[in-house]
Each structure stands twice: as C-alpha cells, then as structure tokens.
Amino acid sequence: MKTRIIMLIILICQIPIYGEVMAQDHLQIKKVFDTYGKQEGSVMVQLSKDILSQGSRITFYKSLITNQDVPKLQLIIEALETDIKNGSKLSELKKDGNIESAIYVLSATPKGDEYEYILYKVKSKKITLVYLKGKFPPNELDRELGKLKDLFIVVNNKRLKLQ
Amino acid sequence: MDNIDKLIEKYFEGQTSLDEEKQLRAYFSTDDVADQYVMYAPMFRYFESEIKEEDGVPIEMEPKSSKRISFNAYFRYAGVAASIILLLVSGLFLFNRGDEYSKSMVYVNGVQVSDKDAMNAQALLSIENVTDQDSEILDSQISVLESFTE
Numbered sequence: 221m222k223t224r225i226i227m228l229i230i231l232i233c234q235i236p237i238y239g240e241v242m243a244q245d246h247l248q249i250k251k252v253f254d255t256y257g258k259q260e261g262s263v264m265v266q267l268s269k270d271i272l273s274q275g276s277r278i279t280f281y282k283s284l285i286t287n288q289d290v291p292k293l294q295l296i297i298e299a300l301e302t303d304i305k306n307g308s309k310l311s312e313l314k315k316d317g318n319i320e321s322a323i324y325v326l327s328a329t330p331k332g333d334e335y336e337y338i339l340y341k342v343k344s345k346k347i348t349l350v351y352l353k354g355k356f357p358p359n360e361l362d363r364e365l366g367k368l369k370d371l372f373i374v375v376n377n378k379r380l381k382l383q
Numbered sequence: 384m385d386n387i388d389k390l391i392e393k394y395f396e397g398q399t400s401l402d403e404e405k406q407l408r409a410y411f412s413t414d415d416v417a418d419q420y421v422m423y424a425p426m427f428r429y430f431e432s433e434i435k436e437e438d439g440v441p442i443e444m445e446p447k448s449s450k451r452i453s454f455n456a457y458f459r460y461a462g463v464a465a466s467i468i469l470l471l472v473s474g475l476f477l478f479n480r481g482d483e484y485s486k487s488m489v490y491v492n493g494v495q496v497s498d499k500d501a502m503n504a505q506a507l508l509s510i511e512n513v514t515d516q517d518s519e520i521l522d523s524q525i526s527v528l529e530s531f532t533e
Contacts, residue, residue, distance in 0.1 A: 265489050
C-alpha cells in the first residue's frame, strides 16, 4: 500500500513537468518556424522574458518573415487549421478565398494565466507569421503589440539620433 | 454403513467432532465407497487434500511459494525506481528545453545574428551595440507590428 502511494505521488509530480514541455511544443506552427526560420530569405526573431519584461505583458514573441511560395502557404494553412481548432478568429481578411491577413487566439480560456495568439499576413510576396503569448485577454492584444512596437522604435530612434 | 450414514447426517447438521470428520475423510479416501455415498466422495476427498494433520493438530497447507511474493515486491520496487528515474530525466529534459524558449535570438538568412547576444535586453538598449543589421531587424519588426495594429 505504501509503495503504491509513493508511486502515485511520483507519477503525479511528473504531470506539471510534461505539461510545461507540451505547452511549447504542441503547436503545428512550430513546424513552420523550424522548417523555414533558418532559411535563406527568412528573418526569424524570438524574444523572450529577458527583453519583453520591459513594459510589455507579452511573455514570448516569435516572428517569421519569409518569401511567399506555395508549399509554405500550404504548410502554414494546415498548421493554422489545427492550432486554432479550439480558439477563435479575432480578425480575418480573405481575398479570392485565400487568407490575406488574420489574428487568432488559440483558446477561449488562458493556459495558466497566458493567452496564445497567432498573427498571419501575406503581402507583397512575403509571409509574416507571429506567435506570441501574454498575460492579457484578446481585447488588449492591440495595446500590447503597440507597446512592443514602441520599444523597438525607441531603440531604433536612439540609433538614428546618433547618426 | 449405518455408522457412515449417521456421520454424514451429523456432518451436514454441523455436529460432527474432529474425530468423526477424520473418520469420514478416511472412509471416502478409500476405493471402497458404497454407491449411495459416492456423491459425497469428491467433497471429502477435497477436504482431505486441503488439511494435513500433524501431531493430531490440523494445520493449514503450506503458504504459497515465497518466491511469488518476492517477485511481486521486486516488481513494485522496480516500478518506484523507474518512476524516480523518469522524474529526474523529465526534469533535466524540461530544464534544457525550457532554456531554448527563455532566450531571445534572431536568424537572418539562416545565420544567427551576433555572437555578442545582440538581442539581449542590455544590448537592445545600449546604443553602441545597435548595428546596421540590428536596425534592419528592428525596422522589420516595427513593420510587422504596425501592420497588425493599423
């Protein structure tokens, strides 16, 4: 009996471990970042708490800008269809039946205290894909994106000033 | 024969002594069981095989092989050990995987930007470290964010 209780406690302890690992890797768009992020013609930026803690409630940000082609579009659309199954569209713009621009939240309720979002855009033969997590609900996404943009602008302006 | 008849009757009334039950078992263990008692033979022979007598005191059959108990105990402890090892390995795995997502990084055309950790917080706010390439990256991200917030 004692042995069974010990084993049960040990097994229960492993649940949060696996939960933590799975939180990062369960999304199909991870495949897109892994496949195209380090290719010629791509720019991939990953920002974590070390940078984002400065005034944004975004806790993780990953963006990919890459050249548009059919296999990429196919992979992305398939990944989006899987990942947003339990989520909802915050905005979506289609042209000729193809998604041109979209913002999705991946779940109606936060995981822990974080919501996950995917932003997607196809324009001027470039695909932009953003995955981010943050401690804010969907109606505050716009504001948090603005704060992050301001952070980048501040740094960039500093550089321009020096020139 | 009458005796057996009476003993069987007493047995089913729960009134037989140990000696009388012994007599019944001894009778039914022979091959000379009368036809009218044959139906009781399997029952008394079963009881005879279950109970061994030593020094006039009935004792239980030997316990199940101690080897089986040892195997079960070994199995249980092996399970606990496996769970502990799994917990440790998972923890190490999580530590390493978590590390991948706790860092900021930039890839441009397949090449990781800067071996000087250009995207860490200090570098980002330290003007000396913002190179032309970093500026292009910043511009690109500003454009990305603008396109989703306009």
